[in-house]
Amino acid sequence: MEVKSTLVTIACIVQARTGSTRLPGKVLKPLAGRPMLSHLIERLKEAVTLDTIVIGTTYLPQDDPIVDLAEQHGVAWYRGPQEDVLARYAGAAEMVGAGVVVRITSDCPLIDPVTVDNVVRYFLAHDYDYVAAWVGSGFHRGLDTEVCTREALMKAHRLAEDAPSREHVTLYLHRHPEIFRLASYPAPPELRHPDWRLCVDEEDDFRLIEEIYNRLYRPGSPIDFRDVVHLLENEPRLLQINAHVRQKVV
Known part of the structure; x- marks a missing residue:
């Protein structure tokens, strides 16, 4: 099948805010001496298919530190409504002229850049509007990667x-x-562990x-995410933490 043009801008948009209901401020919570969001950005910069990374946060003053962090890491940022996350994504995609949008949530500090690249390449090689790596396709929570055309995103927005x-950007x-x-x-x-939970919603x-x-x-x-797999396969007791x-139900 014909591969989509790689001349389009592939923008990874990361939704991030401090107002999480179950674990407020989690994206800035210190992890190994740095904010959790810093680790996520560091990992996404390892993905070679991404042309740009955008942190999509809210207009609220409490999220000013997220903008500051994005600037410290040299990545773009966009501010939009708190609850209307779809509008945030549409605005961010328009701002950077994205042709393809990669959606990552900020509660995945072990996101795998190799998986991100593989999903993007799979998307580019097929004639789909949307492709996702998620629990339903065998991945554990925390590696979730969604890719869609800008046209599909904008149609959903309309x-x-x-x-x-x-609120849930790709639900439509x-x-x-x-x-x-x-x-x-x-x-x-080697990554088929749908029962694992490596995203951050609660303190545990x-x-x-x-x-x-x-x-x-x-x-x-x-x-290296393969080292994470090795650790958890050899010490499964850690997963009891x-x-x-339970995942929040839409």
């Missing part, structure tokens, strides 16, 4: 009216397969991530 679709796409060409990127066997999620960083992180050298945490 048509979505209900609050859940405005999922609900309308008659409009959008959707696909999942299957997890390779952070405790697990902190334990992993304390074991594996070296300043200036992002953790947050085994009780």
